[in-house]
Amino acid sequence: MSEKKEIDDIVEECCTVFRRRQIEGSLPCAKKTLDVLRLIVTNKKHSTAAALIDELRNVGYKMQTARPVELAIGNMVRRVLHIIREEAKQEEFDDVKPTLSQPSLQETTRNQSGGLLSQALKGRLQMPRGPSLSNLLDAGIDPASFNPSLAPIQESPADRLDVVTERGPDPEVDSQAGGLSRSAARQNKKTSQNWKGKHEVIESINELIDELDHIQGSITTQGVEHIHANEVILTMGMSDTTLLFLKEAAKKREFQVVVAEGAPRFDGHLMARRLADAGIQTTLIADSAVYAMMARANKVLVGAHAVLANGGVVAPVGLHMVALSARRHSIPFVVLVGLHKLSPLFPTDPDLLYNEFKGPGDVIDFDVVGDAFVQQQQLHNAAMAATDCSGLGAAAAAAAAAAGMIPASVGGCAISGASGGSPAGAVTALDSVSSTSFVLGGLNGTSPPSMAAAAAGGALRGDPLPGNVHVPTPLFDYVPPHLISLFITDMGGRTPSYVYRLLTEYYSRDDYFLSREVFGKDGVR
């Protein structure tokens, strides 16, 4: 119990660190996530793979929601879950068909001419594979020979076995009746012990952490192949991977770099300084000049925040515009990413929240916002005065009062949706009034009252309040896959159309959505 509490504290602390953005960047977040997961796997007891998966899934969901924009957290959780599932499947396979392993090897050597797919289709190859099109279409393979879903909660088999189920270390794992009795016997033997596959899992997690350390190195060594002499490279903002990539290439090539500022962070300044300090000829331009300079660039090299399942990319704000300009001038748009940034979510998935906003102070002075607010009040009061002094009936007065109840939204924080929605209640009684306010506008010849009246008429019709200013400052952009020419990853160059295939290598389908609500109780969507 006490160890559970400690682990919970550690998880809480990790979530707090994420929430407060004390750790920035995909790589550090990924490492922290893996550390916490490794801690849980090592220190807590789980008698089955399913129990472990369940626990890690809960913890992972908590950590991901602490910082929804940092997809690397969820990615690492899914990687670990995939490792566990693979390990469990391998165990299951070894247990269920111990004798078949030999003949299948002989079969493989004999049928070298046929590839793995054709052999699987012929039903000769027994492999512990998850469901795929070939498996589903093939009648020859016994469906009981693999476990398509190690679902976290399986009520019915446990009921059948008359074991008290609890969401904890004890539920059964098999969904198929075939291997059930055997695995049940196995499970009953080790209810009090740790799942024996844990050791392998911890090894794999350590390997994964090592891999993370080598990602940048693997990407940057490819620099020389992609840059030729006297080339002009365009980039925007600051990306460590891109910086190292270019520095590595500069050791053997002469080229120059044009860096766009990258408002609202302006980290392009830092990038330009670092590149120049490394001896690369650098020119800094404002973001507005990117379209103009694209005509003279040879390629665009940028980093990304995350890669989505359709090959699209979540990138720092402004890169969609850069990608469009590159497409217009037929310049290759190359994205440097480590595969820890690959996420199995699509841009339209409900779990995906890919944008974050900064305060308006980065883009505009608060004076302007404050003045706008004051002005809004003045216009509103003028509208009040105008409707009152024209001596309209009670309906107009009531409407004016209703307009007065429309909450005045604070300038910079106003959400246009909210201000559009708030007069909705007042609209019903006010259609009759709108015509009178036009008459009002006609009566008052001078512009401020008529404008105010028109503005009031506008407000009464359910429009945003006049004089209101809204300043959104998004931090990320979504760049669709058709604008990206190439991904340079730690595994080499990849096209966006290949990304979906990488997903099956690193993640299990069951883990794509970490949240229990979306996934459902019986583990099937």
Added chain:
Amino acid sequence: DPKAVSLNSTELFAHLQQYKRITVSRLLQLPAVGNIHPAILQLGLRYADGSIRGANARCLAMLNALCQVIRDYTTPEGKELSRDLLRHLGDHVNFLVVCRPLSVGMGNAIRHLKLRISTISPDMPELEAKELLEQEIGDYINVRIDSADKQLVNYAVAKVEAHGDVILTYAASHVVQRALVEAARAGKSFRVVVMDSRPELEGRSTLARLLAAGIPCTYVHLNAGSYIIREVTKVFLGAAAVLSNGTVLSRAGTAAVAMMAHAHSKPVMICCETHKFNERVQLDSITHNELGDPEALSLVPGKPEVTALEGWCDHPRLRLLNLKYDVMPAEYVTMVVTEFGMVPPTSVPVILREFRQSEQTVSGPF
């Protein structure tokens, strides 16, 4: 170091007038500055520090100053007015160019004026000739700029829906601001997204003007274009010039806005009077452009913590480039709104041809 690179993006612009910081002392060191009319001296300084900016404003200010120059001009003994005045004006225009390169509208106005001067007959008395020229300038301003603006605004306002439009505009265009204020005055209910970019941040003046007119506004940086374009219904942009191949020369960043709008199928309306049309053709933003002060990029007002570029002048590998204009291709432009109505960008050479013909038959405005 034999491999020392002389590549430099700023060298792409070596054919353009390089930016020099203009101060009073530097101006007074120019040769023959004593002959320059004080109004032009003042004007040059105002151009250089940016207090007068924008195609129309600069053109108007210049024409007014030239009016004064003509008024104060006296023909020297033994010289002809038409030739000498041309030279005199040429000197003043060269001075203005040193302070800041001419815009296309200004160039057109000067060419028109010079054409008029050269047709003055030698036996016309000086006073009459000067009056004629002042009248000419007044007519040009009235017809080609002021009335044109009013007509243009009417056409633009007609394009704003009565209710529910979300209009995107970029930086500061006097004509677009007027159109939007008029549309609000006409009782149309819409909101405006003002897009802005560094280093000039001209969108703030647009924002101030629109807020004063009671129009609900959203203010974004150029980079947030991809985020905001989804809620926009149409785009109104100003122009510094529209060229004969339909390309639009405008403030740096306008091309990116038009491209984003085009990619999301939003109509792009360019509001440009015909005095800013030009015979020239241009394919990219590098052959003709204007270089601004690079120092304006190194510091970010309001963000003192961004200091990475301190001392960039002394760094051998670091350059800053401040481009003022860029060129958008005709395919991004849905309509050019002029005082004659709305025309597609490919009709610009047609309009220019009409003007040329009318200038040949009736030497003066149509």
